[in-house]
Amino acid sequence: MIATLIASLHALAGGDLSFAAGLLLLAALAAWLILEAIRSGLRVNAERVQARLAREKLRAQVDEVRLRCREAGPAQAGWNGLRKFAVAKKVIECDDVCAFYLKPHDGRALPAFKPGQYLTFQLDLPGRDKPLVRCYSLSDCPHQKDYYRVTIKKEKAPPDRPDLPPGAASSYFCDVVKEGDILNVKAPAGQFFLDLTKTNPIVLIAGGVGITPMLSMANAIVAGGSKREVWFFLGARNWREHIHKAELEKLAAKNENIRLHVCYSKPGPDDVKDRDYQHEGRVSVELFKELLPSNNFDFYLCGPGAFMKGITDGLESWGVPDSAVHFEAFGPATVKKKAAVPTLDETAHLAKILVTFSRSNKTVRWEPSAGNLLEFAAAEGIKIDSGCCAGGCGTCVVAIKSGEVNYLKRPDAEPDAGSCLTCICRPKSDLVLDA
Ligand SMILES: Cc1cc2nc3c(=O)[nH]c(=O)nc-3n(C[C@H](O)[C@H](O)[C@H](O)COP(=O)(O)OP(=O)(O)OC[C@H]3O[C@@H](n4cnc5c(N)ncnc54)[C@H](O)[C@@H]3O)c2cc1C
Numbered sequence: 391m392i393a394t395l396i397a398s399l400h401a402l403a404g405g406d407l408s409f410a411a412g413l414l415l416l417a418a419l420a421a422w423l424i425l426e427a428i429r430s431g432l433r434v435n436a437e438r439v440q441a442r443l444a445r446e447k448l449r450a451q452v453d454e455v456r457l458r459c460r461e462a463g464p465a466q467a468g469w470n471g472l473r474k475f476a477v478a479k480k481v482i483e484c485d486d487v488c489a490f491y492l493k494p495h496d497g498r499a500l501p502a503f504k505p506g507q508y509l510t511f512q513l514d515l516p517g518r519d520k521p522l523v524r525c526y527s528l529s530d531c532p533h534q535k536d537y538y539r540v541t542i543k544k545e546k547a548p549p550d551r552p553d554l555p556p557g558a559a560s561s562y563f564c565d566v567v568k569e570g571d572i573l574n575v576k577a578p579a580g581q582f583f584l585d586l587t588k589t590n591p592i593v594l595i596a597g598g599v600g601i602t603p604m605l606s607m608a609n610a611i612v613a614g615g616s617k618r619e620v621w622f623f624l625g626a627r628n629w630r631e632h633i634h635k636a637e638l639e640k641l642a643a644k645n646e647n648i649r650l651h652v653c654y655s656k657p658g659p660d661d662v663k664d665r666d667y668q669h670e671g672r673v674s675v676e677l678f679k680e681l682l683p684s685n686n687f688d689f690y691l692c693g694p695g696a697f698m699k700g701i702t703d704g705l706e707s708w709g710v711p712d713s714a715v716h717f718e719a720f721g722p723a724t725v726k727k728k729a730a731v732p733t734l735d736e737t738a739h740l741a742k743i744l745v746t747f748s749r750s751n752k753t754v755r756w757e758p759s760a761g762n763l764l765e766f767a768a769a770e771g772i773k774i775d776s777g778c779c780a781g782g783c784g785t786c787v788v789a790i791k792s793g794e795v796n797y798l799k800r801p802d803a804e805p806d807a808g809s810c811l812t813c814i815c816r817p818k819s820d821l822v823l824d825a
Contacts, residue, residue, distance in 0.1 A: 468577025597693020
């Protein structure tokens with residue numbers, strides 16, 4: 391190539407060799423100058439990109455420190471036992487769903503909570519000899535200074551048993567509780583929450599009333615001024631069951647980092663696509679594959695048992711690691727992390743275990759297919775008081791006289807030494823329970 395170039399320059403210089411050499415030198419100089427200019431241009435650009443990245447990193451670190459300070463603030467501490475709260479406002483959200491705005495009756499400060507946590511209510515229902523204990527997730531931003539909000543769906547009788555009464559606590563809330571009433575409430579608790587000091591992108595997935603902890607998470611991100619990427623998928627039958635519709639739409643419209651995708655499984659005649667909902671059908675992993683740029687997100691989900699089972703199974707098949715999937719069950723957990731499923735050897739060991747209910751004077755062989763000690767006791771006709779059935783409220787605690795248990799999920803609050811939360815554990819060895 392160089393020979394061709396020299397030959398061309400030689401020809402151009404009319405056979406004058408020194409003139410051709412001069413031209414060659416000039417061409418080389420020009421090429422060098424161009425290369426240098428390109429190189430310094432690239433260097434300046436790279437430095438600019440690096441400076442931008444450093445600025446972004448610094449900003450994220452400042453945000454993180456700010457959020458950590460807020461989280462560690464004095465208001466974080468809860469309270470012991472029950473505290474009285476007045477219902478300051480009750481709002482009908484949609485069919486069979488009400489939101490309750492609660493203010494502390496003592497007028498003192500409200501501790502912040504972590505988005506995703508819940509309140510435990512001890513309700514004195516007429517005609518009951520014992521208080522009823524139920525948990526409800528906090529549905530608003532943790533940094534609200536003067537109220538807590540819970541959003542409660544009245545639980546109907548199961549479709550195959552319409553003869554049964556509807557849910558006791560949820561009906562009481564929706565039908566009886568009114569503004570000005572006083573309720574007994576335990577401090578915010580729960581292990582299912584969003585870490586606001588992180589900035590990684592997340593996917594929030596809600597089915598029906600499972601929207602409550604997710605809305606709190608999304609509100610918390612926005613209130614903290616974070617630009618964290620949030621994909622929010624909500625499944626509802628139609629507009630009539632679309633909980634906190636206006637609030638969610640406003641949140642997404644005002645914050646471009648919140649990408650809202652509402653799926654209606656049975657849109658009504660007045661429901662308008664791209665106004666009320668974005669997709670017809672159920673929330674599914676197929677939809678995530680279509681919309682998300684990758685599976686590299688942390689996924690938070692809450693909804694009915696079947697909904698969560700379908701989504702967690704789908705996420706697993708899509709290659710999402712267990713550690714990136716976080717969920718809350720509003721009742722006995724139907725989604726079990728792999729570690730909680732016993733192996734064949736464990737099942738054989740479990741089948742030999744004897745459980746003694748000492749007060750009831752009954753010893754029975756453990757049934758490995760029984761979900762937990764609470765259900766097992768009930769099947770044996772032994773009554774143990776229970777509340778949330780999810781390891782949160784502590785109502786089902788029973789003293790262990792001898793033996794050990796294994797937990798199916800981490801308790802939200804550790805029971806006293808020598809006791810167990812029967813709704814979320816099973817025996818590890820022969821067991822004697824004070825029940
Ligand atoms: C951590 C956590 C957070 C939660 N957050 C929320 C929330 O934000 N919003 C919300 O709405 N819920 C939430 N829940 C669920 C809530 O705590 C209650 O479980 C729910 O409201 C039902 O309680 P209930 O007393 O109304 O129903 P229950 O009285 O416990 O009845 C439950 C079901 O059993 C049926 N039933 C009645 N009698 C019988 C019988 N004899 N035999 C068989 N079945 C019968 C009822 O018809 C009903 O369908 C949460 C739960 C947990 C654990």
